[in-house]
Amino acid sequence: MREYLKGFMDNMQYAEELLREFLVFRGFTNTLQSFEKELSTDIGRNFQVDKILDLVFSVYLPNYQADKLIALLNFFKQRFSSSSETVFISTLSKLEVSILRYYIVNALQSARHEKVVEFFQANGSYLLQKREDWTPWFAIPYIKNPSLDPQFRVYFSKEWFDALHLSFRNFLSEVFNGTRIPALLKISTEKNTVKYLKDGIKQLNNKLSQLQALLETKEAEILYLQSLAPSDREASVLKEINSISDLSSEASSKDDGVSSRVKDFCEPVNDSLHIGEKITTANCGESSGSTGVLDKSTVAKSSSMAGSGGQSPSKHEKSSNVLQMAHTENTIDVLGEEEFPEVKVDFQETFLGHTSRISRCRFSASGMNIASASVDGTVRIWTYDSSTPTSRNATIYCGAEIMSLDWECRSDRLLLIGTADGGIKAWNVDAKRVVCDLSTTTEFPSVLDLKCSPVEPIFVSAAASRWNGFHKLDRAGFASLTVWNMKTWKAMTVLPLGEDPPAITSLCFNHNGKILAASAADGMIHMFDMSAGLQITGWPAHDTAVSSLLFGPDETSIFSLGSDGKIFEWSLQNQGRVLWSRDCSRYCFPESLKICRHEIALDSNGKRLLVTSGSVRSPIYQVQGHTLGLRTLPHSGAITSVDWHPTLPIFITGSADHSVRVTSII
Structure with a gap:
């Protein structure tokens, strides 16, 4: 499901770029402005039933725009062409009759008899062609009190209107849940397919070259022995x-x-x-x-x-x-990790737009854009692929140290930014502006982490009562976990943590957003049921503060990284059981905590675990299987943040040398 949504969002963004290009080419600047305005206020809702209902009942009907109303209904009927959709056509035809009759009733109730006459003059032939008995309705403008007439009385009742409104809502919900993707969104499908096949061919050619070299070596050994x-x-x-x-x-x-x-x-x-x-x-x-x-x-x-x-x-x-x-x-x-082989690089790009140490860097949900933040309070949004439009590129000045970043994964348009002074900003990458600027309570000024639900329009913030630097993670004070609504941009609830709870250092949702995992400065891992808003379990995972955690690829395990450099994979089916572990303290040593809050990242297959490093290189551990790990190519400073592309073998590393590097591996 996640891959389907990701592909859908990619296609939608590509279609939007094509539409912009077309409008500019044709000189439709007013239409382009309206289009951009609609995008800037949209937070990723596709096929919104409420918007269609408002268009019909709050715009077309009150403003007596009968031609637009009929055109909209005809558009819907044209979308149902296959034999399997005849039930939708039949239902829509009945709803069309009722909506048009309500148009007449609404005009009469507003004493706009001339609108009724105009309606019949413009659409009389169309109505007489339909099977429904419209003949009596042609006389309704000339009836003194049609609301008292037995033949029309029911159409003037509030109950009939409420039933019509509900029926139309249910119909739209049913249609949009199973709707076909618009043709415009399918344009990039072939492009993506070709790109995927080319990448596959390139990987197969590399593997073929390696096998041919190995075969030649073995044949040479055989010939030598035979000689x-x-x-x-x-x-x-x-x-x-x-x-x-x-x-x-x-x-x-x-x-x-x-x-x-x-x-x-x-x-x-x-x-x-x-x-x-x-x-x-x-x-x-x-x-x-x-x-x-x-x-x-x-x-x-x-x-x-x-x-x-x-x-x-x-x-x-x-x-x-x-x-x-x-x-x-x-x-x-x-x-030893220091003797892991270097990664084999397909391509590598380095971004040098920051002027201070990188604190966080994250791929967007589609992987097309990257957000990177530095400790001077600057966030840069950029792209590593020259074929990707640069219209979203931006620089955001927050005025305080950036401690957390997270992309809203349903729409791929919103970036959440958490700062050390309690600020939470929501940046719309299409509108290029802050659409909401929130603040935590004064008791909890440091926003250590932010996570958006993969399903619902909500996000969770983990704030701490004080912040003494990365090397004092266990002294970050008390914790506050707040759930925020992304429609109203208001706090919904505070998740219970008990009395004087230690600071929450890292958050992650499972795939359906029903479970939230939170790690704490006292080494605990807490699990919350988001539907009930309650903690369902927890266990001591580390002897030191937990600096990062994330769910495993199959959702049956969870990975945690302690500030002492120990990594554990915990079973969620047998609580407390360690499935896999590594000690990367040679990279997460105490001195390195002065410049970064260490974190881990899993690739899309859940097989490779990338870790931040106090050294110029980071280890990439093989989680599944038993092959050896890899090492990243060196930066000129410590590696302070890492992330994997959501679908491709590409990772990013942010460094204390002010650079962010994108690496595609073979």
């Missing part, structure tokens, strides 16, 4: 066995720290291994005493060596085991 004499091949194998045995003896003399390090990085989430898992897992398991499983390439290589050397089966087994031990030793050497 040796039998005695030379046997001597070569024995030399390799002795060399690897020495490595194994040396490794066995290392202290227990290496063993625990291997276990930390390679121990799978499940208790048992399965056939088909990557060789790294099997090798790491062997280093702790269990039996490993070689992949096909290793087995093939061992068999080839044994056959060419005339080895007996026992020698073949020994060679395979020793070769596997060598693979294990190599795996140990690359397990």
Whole structure:
């Protein structure tokens, strides 16, 4: 559902740009101004029933615009062309008769008999062609008291009007819930499909090149072994066995720290291994005493060596085991984050529009725009793709340190900004203006986090009673969790946290907006039922303050990052159970807390976890599967904020060097 909405919003924004271009080309400047005005007041409601009802009953009928009313009704009838929609056509025809009759009744009640006469003069032929009996209605302008006439009395009653209004509302709701997407919104579908296919072809070509290079290497090894004499091949194998045995003896003399390090990085989430898992897992398991499983390439290589050397089966087994031990030793050497391989970059863009340290950076819900904030109170909205329109680019001056950013994901038009002085601003990117400027209570001046519901027009703010800097997250005072209505821009309720609760540091909604997770400065994670406005559960997750949390990809787990650098994935089905963990304290060390509030970000597949860093590089941990992690390319300062594109393998990193970098990886 989320991907469908995201694609729909992409198409809608593309269609809006096309419409702007067309209006400018034709010189329809007045229409363009009206169009922009409508967009600036809209917060993302598609197919609004209330607007159609207001148009009919508050504009067309009171102003006696019969031609526009009939045109609107005919437009709706033209939208239903298939045989499966005949029931809608029949219902709409009945509603049309009632609405037109109410037009006549409304004119008579307002003593505008001339409007009734004009109506019949303009539309008499049209009405007589219909099956409904309109003949008696042609006499109604000449009846002295039509409201008392038995034939027309019911149409003058309030009950009949209320029933008509409700029936039309229900009809529109039913139609819009299952409506077809307008043709204009389908224009970008083919464009997006072609782009997706091109990206797929590029990735497949890269993978093909890698496999071809690997194949050439293996073929060269086979040719080399075949070129040796039998005695030379046997001597070569024995030399390799002795060399690897020495490595194994040396490794066995290392202290227990290496063993625990291997276990930390390679121990799978499940208790048992399965056939088909990557060789790294099997090798790491062997280093702790269990039996490993070689992949096909290793087995093939061992068999080839044994056959060419005339080895007996026992020698073949020994060679395979020793070769596997060598693979294990190599795996140990690359397990540290500082030795993770660098990401393979497809493209990279660097934004240099800030003049101070980056505090937050976020992709919009569509991924087309980026909002980045710096500690000097400046927010920049920009795009990394040259094919994306720059009409939304803007600079927002907030006058205080920016502590939180979040995009309203239903419309992709609103950006919420939370500041250290208790301010919450709503910026409309199409209108390029602040549409609402809120303030928290004076008791809670620091807005540590903001999160918009993915479904409802609401957002939640986490405010703290004081702010002493990132390195004193556990001293941020007391917490206040407020739910705000994005229609009225007023506070709806305050979520209960108990007496003198520690500051809430991070928020996240689940996919349907029914559950809100909140992390606290005392290491707790709280879960709230948003429909009831009550806390439903909670558990102690860290010994230190929790600086960031987010739901897992399947909504059955939740990730948390402590200020001590420990990362946990918690099961939501078996509360308190840790499914996966990592210690990235070498990146989230105490000194780094002076310049940033560390956070984590998951990619769209939920397989890669990106973490902020006190170093110039950030680690990217592999959450699912058992492959090794990656490292980002270096900034020239600490990495203070991270985020992933909502659908693509693209991430952003904001840095203390004032830059924001967009990286697309292969």
